[in-house]
Structure formats: structure tokens, C-alpha cells
Amino acid sequence: MKAIKAISLLLCLTLIGAGFIAVSKPKKLKFVVPKGWPKPLYDFKSNPLTQEGFELGRKLFYDERLSKDSTISCASCHQQFAAFTTYDHNLSHGFNNSLTTRNAPSLQNLAWQGDFMADGGINHLDLQPLAPMTAPNEMGESIESIIIKLKRDSSYRTMFKAAFGDGTINTQRITKALSQFMLMLVSSNSKYDKVMRGEDSFNLPQRLGYEIFQKKCNSCHTGPMFTDYSFRNNGIPLDKVLNDYGRMKITHDKNDSLKFRVPSLRNVAVTAPYGHDGRFFSLSNVMEHYRNKMTVGPTTDTLFKNRLPLSNFEIGQLTAFLYTLTDTSFLNNPLFAPLGYYTTPSFMHNH
Numbered sequence: 001m002k003a004i005k006a007i008s009l010l011l012c013l014t015l016i017g018a019g020f021i022a023v024s025k026p027k028k029l030k031f032v033v034p035k036g037w038p039k040p041l042y043d044f045k046s047n048p049l050t051q052e053g054f055e056l057g058r059k060l061f062y063d064e065r066l067s068k069d070s071t072i073s074c075a076s077c078h079q080q081f082a083a084f085t086t087y088d089h090n091l092s093h094g095f096n097n098s099l100t101t102r103n104a105p106s107l108q109n110l111a112w113q114g115d116f117m118a119d120g121g122i123n124h125l126d127l128q129p130l131a132p133m134t135a136p137n138e139m140g141e142s143i144e145s146i147i148i149k150l151k152r153d154s155s156y157r158t159m160f161k162a163a164f165g166d167g168t169i170n171t172q173r174i175t176k177a178l179s180q181f182m183l184m185l186v187s188s189n190s191k192y193d194k195v196m197r198g199e200d201s202f203n204l205p206q207r208l209g210y211e212i213f214q215k216k217c218n219s220c221h222t223g224p225m226f227t228d229y230s231f232r233n234n235g236i237p238l239d240k241v242l243n244d245y246g247r248m249k250i251t252h253d254k255n256d257s258l259k260f261r262v263p264s265l266r267n268v269a270v271t272a273p274y275g276h277d278g279r280f281f282s283l284s285n286v287m288e289h290y291r292n293k294m295t296v297g298p299t300t301d302t303l304f305k306n307r308l309p310l311s312n313f314e315i316g317q318l319t320a321f322l323y324t325l326t327d328t329s330f331l332n333n334p335l336f337a338p339l340g341y342y343t344t345p346s347f348m349h350n351h
Contacts (some may be wrong), residue, residue, distance in 0.1 A: 008273030014255035026053060026163055026164075027050055027051040027055055028050055029049035031183065031210070034186070036196070037188070040339065041111065041114050041272070042110070047176045047179055049180050049184070050180070051163040054180045056159045056163045058336070059156075065149045066133055066149075067139035069096070069140075071095075071336055071346045076093075078330060081270070081331055081332075083106040083271050083327075084107035084336075085105060086103070087271075090273045091277065092138070096140065100135075103278035108264065110185065112225055113229060118276045119246050119247045125179045125182065129287070130171075133146065142257075143171050147170065147171070149339050150169050151169050160173060176295070181336075185336060187266050187327040187330040190266070190324060190325050201215050206320045206324050209319070209320045209321025213322075216310070216314075216318075217265075219303060221262065226265040226266050227264040228256035231246070231260060231261055231262070232259055232301040233246075233297070234260075234304060235293075235294030235295050235301075235304050236277075236294075237295040239279070245257050257298075260276040266324060267321060268283070289306055290307060293308070294308075336347065
């Protein structure tokens with residue numbers, strides 16, 4: 001019997017080598033850089049995008065088994081309709097009814113981002129998912145337990161094999177698959193983008209708002225990402241309960257006290273609440289902060305030494321412009337939706 005199995009295996013390998021049996025290879029996905037955008041920072045050569053890798057990452061993103069009690073997924077705190085942030089919650093809810101200490105950031109255009117978290121404490125997208133998975137106040141699980149859970153699921157074994165060539169399930173493959181899904185979360189089709197491409201035009205309030213934005217906001221919220229990815233103290237006073245000093249936690253430099261990453265304003269109309277701790281529940285709250293309520297301290301950005309003068313008229317026009325940054329095709333794309341809504345259009349294939 002052993003001899004027969006050995007001969008069968010040898011024959012199979014011979015046929016594969018001769019090209020009589022086709023070995024299925026993952027289908028490449030084409031990552032499209034929008035016209036006029038800079039080159040992405042992510043190294044795609046280290047993690048080539050494939051349809052199978054994307055689908056595996058998508059399944060993992062929505063799988064609650066990645067948490068300790070199988071009730072929380074990545075998508076629990078990053079909801080598509082809210083540009084993959086937590087809608088209407090200042091702080092996300094984690095394992096065992098605990099609360100996180102920061103407002104969940106939106107997940108979009110991550111291929112252009114060099115480091116992650118509000119304090120920049122993680123320097124690679126492939127590493128980022130490990131933090132929420134293992135944080136006791138987020139998903140609260142160990143990587144070892146996650147791997148055991150996935151290995152018990154035959155569908156995962158099949159999907160890992162399809163994506164990576166064999167059924168091995170390990171930390172690196174889990175995070176690379178998640179990266180493949182998140183890298184495809186590109187938001188570049190808002191009204192603003194259509195205007196820039198010459199396909200649409202602003203109405204008067206939007207145009208006036210854009211002019212005001214360029215004068216008063218563009219220094220930090222630079223297009224096309226609408227962030228310069230820097231860390232700044234914008235005058236938000238310390239929350240003495242959370243006691244979060246931001247970037248200083250990473251650098252241990254007192255000059256970085258209360259500095260947090262400048263958030264992207266893409267899809268800002270749907271990502272409330274705002275601020276690193278979600279203390280602002282509306283855009284009007286944010287505007288009022290900048291013009292009247294900022295706390296100017298030793299590390300407050302010099303741009304705000306006199307706060308940010310804004311009239312009621314300017315606030316109205318700015319708000320009209322900010323609404324043009326909403327990308328409904330991104331928020332409703334079935335590619336990024338939970339299981340059951342997913343289809344694979346032909347444009348994803350790199351022929």
C-alpha cells in the first residue's frame with residue numbers, strides 16, 4: 001500500500017511538472033493610484049495583493065472569533081458606513097464591557113500612511129492589527145489562541161492555502177491578509193475629487209468654503225489625503241480621567257506632550273465624534289473649539305497661538321466644503337461590506 005501511494009505521489013508530481021495538471025495561482029489584484037496622487041509608502045512587493053488574500057483579509061476583518069469572547073471583530077470599531085470608524089461613540093467598547101482610551105480612527109488610504117495609531121506608536125500596517133487583538137480593553141485575545149481558533153475552521157485552512165500556497169496559519173499571514181483588505185480601502189471619489197478631475201463643480205458655498213479652507217486649514221489638512229500625517233497639539237486640554245499625553249507616550253519627549261496625529265478630513269461628515277478622544281460630537285463643536293475654546297500651552301502648535309479666527313459665515317461655508325469630501329461610493333462599496341454582500345467585479349483582476 002505504501003508503495004502504491006509513493007508511486008501515485010510521484011506520478012502526480014511528474015504530471016504537474018509536465019504541465020498536465022494546472023496548479024491554481026492566486027489572482028493578482030491591481031492597486032490603482034488615483035490620478036495626481038503621490039506614490040504609496042506601502043511596499044507591495046513584500047505582500048503582493050491577490051484576490052484570495054483580499055478575501056481572506058476581509059473574512060478576518062469581520063470575524064468576531066479574533067476576540068477573546070468572540071463578540072468583537074475589527075469591524076465592530078471600524079464600520080463601513082462611518083468610513084470605517086466607530087459611529088456615534090467617543091470611545092470604542094472592548095472586551096468585558098471595557099472602554100478604549102481613544103476614538104477609533106477611520107481606515108482609508110492606508111497605503112500612503114507611514115505609521116499608525118494617534119500617537120504613531122506602530123510603524124507598519126502589517127503590525128497594526130496585533131495591538132487591538134491583544135489589548136485587554138479591545139479584543140483581549142492572544143495570537144496563539146486566535147491561530148488555534150482559525151486552524152479548527154476548515155474554510156480558513158482552504159482560504160490560507162488559496163492565498164499563500166499552503167494551509168499554514170501563522171501570525172505573519174494573518175496580518176498580511178488583513179493588510180491586503182485594508183490597503184484596498186481607497187477613498188478617492190468624493191465630489192471634491194470629481195471637481196478636481198473636471199467632472200463636477202462646486203456650488204457657491206462649497207467654492208467659498210474651499211477658498212477659506214485653503215487659507216486657514218490647508219497647512220495641516222493637505223490634499224489629496226487631507227492630512228499631512230504630522231503630530232500636533234491643537235489646544236485640546238488633557239482629559240484627567242484618560243490622562244493621555246499622546247505622542248509623548250512614544251517619544252518620552254516633553255515637547256511632544258498632547259500632540260496627536262492630524263486626522264484626515266476625508267468623509268469627515270460621517271465620522272463623528274471628533275478628536276483623539278471623541279469629545280466633539282459635531283463639526284460645529286470642532287469649529288467652536290478652534291475659534292474660542294482652545295487651550296494655548298507650551299506645546300500648542302504655533303499655528304494656533306492666536307487660536308483660529310472664524311466668523312459664523314466662514315464656518316457655514318467651510319462646513320459646506322467639508323461635506324464635499326464624503327465619498328458615497330466608498331461608504332457603500334460591496335467589496336468592503338460584511339459577508340453576504342460581497343461580489344468581485346472584473347476590474348479587480350490584474351490581467
